[in-house]
Amino acid sequence: DKLDQKQIEEIERVERSAILNAVKFNILNFMPRLTKIVFRKRWSQFLQLLKDRQEVLIPLIRARKKASEERQSKLNDKKDDYVLSYVDTLFDLQLPDEKRNLTEKEMVSLCNEFLNAGTNTTSTALEWIMANMVKHSHIQEKLFREIKGVVREGQEEVKEEDLQKLPYLKAIILEGLRRHPPAHFVLPHAVTEDVVLDKYLVPKNANINFMVADMGWDPEVWEDPMAFKPERFMGSDNSSGEVFDITGSKEIKMMPFGVGRRICPGYGLAMLHLEYFVANLIWKFEWKAMDGDDVDLSEKLQFTMVMKNPLQALISPRFK
Numbered sequence: 001d002k003l004d005q006k007q008i009e010e011i012e013r014v015e016r017s018a019i020l021n022a023v024k025f026n027i028l029n030f031m032p033r034l035t036k037i038v039f040r041k042r043w044s045q046f047l048q049l050l051k052d053r054q055e056v057l058i059p060l061i062r063a064r065k066k067a068s069e070e071r072q073s074k075l076n077d078k079k080d081d082y083v084l085s086y087v088d089t090l091f092d093l094q095l096p097d098e099k100r101n102l103t104e105k106e107m108v109s110l111c112n113e114f115l116n117a118g119t120n121t122t123s124t125a126l127e128w129i130m131a132n133m134v135k136h137s138h139i140q141e142k143l144f145r146e147i148k149g150v151v152r153e154g155q156e157e158v159k160e161e162d163l164q165k166l167p168y169l170k171a172i173i174l175e176g177l178r179r180h181p182p183a184h185f186v187l188p189h190a191v192t193e194d195v196v197l198d199k200y201l202v203p204k205n206a207n208i209n210f211m212v213a214d215m216g217w218d219p220e221v222w223e224d225p226m227a228f229k230p231e232r233f234m235g236s237d238n239s240s241g242e243v244f245d246i247t248g249s250k251e252i253k254m255m256p257f258g259v260g261r262r263i264c265p266g267y268g269l270a271m272l273h274l275e276y277f278v279a280n281l282i283w284k285f286e287w288k289a290m291d292g293d294d295v296d297l298s299e300k301l302q303f304t305m306v307m308k309n310p311l312q313a314l315i316s317p318r319f320k
């Protein structure tokens with residue numbers, strides 16, 4: 001909140017270029033000694049990007065550290081309006097094995113992870129869901145009617161507390177995450193000891209990952225998996241009748257946020273954001289395809305799996 005527009009644009013510039021180059025730089029994770037020679041130019045672009053990012057974020061981290069120290073020295077019994085930020089939680093963190101605090105560069109790396117993991121994923125999911133609202137006008141209409149049944153006449157905004165009364169909205173978000181998970185894989189994991197799984201040996205330290213998208217499209221688990229049908233998450237179509245457990249604590253039918261110990265720590269916030277934004281975008285506007293054009297759902301791998309042709313739609317206010 002306290003940054004000016006120029007600072008925000010600078011952060012956006014360095015974060016955005018990291019995202020746009022993520023796929024290109026991926027190869028540098030493998031055999032750095034070799035790739036430092038073979039991909040010399042790519043390495044120097046990557047190092048420049050890190051430097052740029054550090055130049056933008058380190059002054060902000062230092063300013064925050066100063067503010068938090070000043071506050072500590074003045075602290076008395078009175079409560080103030082200080083809101084603990086993510087970076088505040090990093091200052092006193094001790095690495096248990098090395099018994100040291102984080103370096104500034106490590107903090108930059110973590111802030112970068114948090115900023116990108118918390119924005120790009122949600123905005124990608126939102127675009128896919130809205131694309132499906134444009135493509136399937138009957139689903140959009142059904143959602144609008146559901147909201148109308150809950151939100152009072154003349155109420156400008158769908159409020160956070162209204163969201164829990166909108167099961168069809170929730171079903172649309174879940175279906176969006178199943179059909180178009182922003183991350184087709186989770187972050188790389190590794191096993192800490194040799195494990196035998198289904199007769200296959202997974203050796204200690206081996207890198208493993210999970211095919212998130214394919215799990216959500218498995219025809220043995222999901223009927224007509226490539227169709228966008230929110231109803232599959234509603235009462236009669238959902239045999240247990242329970243709210244779908246996105247954390248996969250009992251069974252894993254899809255895992256757009258990963259599952260277990262390393263599940264996305266932001267999944268609650270992400271679900272809230274998606275429900276809130278989709279509800280309000282549909283409550284306030286009617287969304288239609290351009291000139292009767294169909295919506296192209298082709299994918300492109302960026303940092304997340306984005307729409308190859310970004311969504312274009314005609315939107316008109318519902319209330320004038």
Ligand code: HEM
Nearest residue numbers: 117118121122125183186187256257258262264265266270
């Ligand atoms: C629709 C939105 C989102 C999706 C689909 C998503 C998905 C994921 C996935 C698949 C992972 C990897 C899990 C694993 O390695 O097993 C992950 C990790 C992570 N997510 Fe999210 N995420 C979303 C939103 C958010 C938000 C809003 C935040 C923060 C406010 C966030 C912060 C993180 C962080 C920090 C990690 C790394 C955790 C770690 O290293 O263990 N994500 N997310």
